[in-house]
Amino acid sequence: MALKRMGIVDNYEKIRELSVAVVGVGGVGSVTAEMLTRCGIGKLILFDYDKVELANMNRLFFQPHQAGLSKVAAAAATLQNINPDVAIDAHNYNITTVDNFQKFCDTIRYVIYYF
Numbered sequence: 127m128a129l130k131r132m133g134i135v136d137n138y139e140k141i142r143e144l145s146v147a148v149v150g151v152g153g154v155g156s157v158t159a160e161m162l163t164r165c166g167i168g169k170l171i172l173f174d175y176d177k178v179e180l181a182n183m184n185r186l187f188f189q190p191h192q193a194g195l196s197k198v199a200a201a202a203a204t205l206q207n208i209n210p211d212v213a214i215d216a217h218n219y220n221i222t223t224v225d226n227f228q229k230f231c232d233t234i235r236y237v238i239y240y241f
Contacts, residue, residue: 145169
């Protein structure tokens with residue numbers, strides 16, 4: 127509701143129809159994904175190839191028992207606990223390699239044209 131009061135969203139229900147891709151669910155990406163989830167976004171598409179490490183707990187939203195998991199798997203679990211209505215599509219690969227970049231573009235292209 128805060129987004130509506132701030133004039134960012136006219137029709138709050140519209141947010142549930144939107145999809146957002148988050149590339150990298152580390153320090154900034156994890157907080158972005160969390161805020162979008164709390165705002166009621168319809169779908170999140172997460173991309174990251176890294177694992178959760180205990181050394182990063184001070185700046186990430188992950189929990190110690192998630193150490194060793196892929197960041198996208200841990201993020202998906204945490205975000206589903208926050209808002210079970212959000213659809214999460216998690217991709218655990220490095221988008222900067224030639225083969226994976228094409229896969230990433232195909233995923234994003236589908237989202238852009240689908241909605």
